[in-house]
Amino acid sequence: MSGGAGFGTDVSVNIGSWNMADRDFPDFLSTGTIKGGKVVNRAGEDLGKIEELMIDLQSGRIAYVVLSFSEFMDLGDKFFAIPWQTLTPRLQEHAFLLGITKEILEKEGGFEKGNWPLAREELAGTYTSYGYQPYWQVQTGMPEEAETKRMTRTGTMAGRDNPDFLSASTIKGDKVVNKAGEHLGKIEELMIDLEDGRVAYAALSFGGFLGLGSKLFAIPWQALQMKLHDHAILLDIPRDVLEKAEGFDKDHWPVTNREWLSAMYSYYGYQPYWQAQRIESRPGNL
Incomplete structure (x- = not known):
């Protein structure tokens, strides 16, 4: 698609590589790359691996990482819910350092x-036991009114029929619909900000809908609303904005950095998540 949003066409290497942005130390990785990553201690010993990332449906944060441990740890065959903050990427080693003792x-x-823990009440005790304050209790930096609107937009989740968290594997592949209920496409991947521990963007495919071809499109998490009972995700972006957006080839992903993300978020009418509040201008304005 020529013209388009103009938020950059530089491309990275294959999505499954640790060297995502032609650099040795990327700031963003796909969930598919993170899953299966080995977990080590400070001595470099292999402790286990990352089984799954659980995503907070309201904020897009990683609620917790699901770890399994090797026989070396002698912790049985259970899974462990680990706060993202306890893991430090060691990208040269293709590993994550775990800052929790046996x-x-x-x-x-x-x-x-x-x-699996699917509600905040279940997870709060886990955070506390590891010496961390639950992220949803930490001041967000957003004005109170804006934060209330954001939390209300998705709705309050409770119980296993309406979970607060879903696995990245469950979200990937979910169908995406518009307000009329029309099937637009699906979520192909989630890109994670390693520093903030949250979804930087979702990569959507539209399967030829709207004449968008086979390209993928980077979409802010805030533009997506979970419709759990419909097994779908609502995309709240006008058709004309999508038609003018600049997609990318599935084998050549954008070099993800905050400059590129800022332009992409602004195009769709959203303030980048590392800043305070949503842009009030019309979506599509640069």
């Missing part, structure tokens, strides 16, 4: 593979 993990005890 003794603390043994005390926490983990959870059965069929009984």
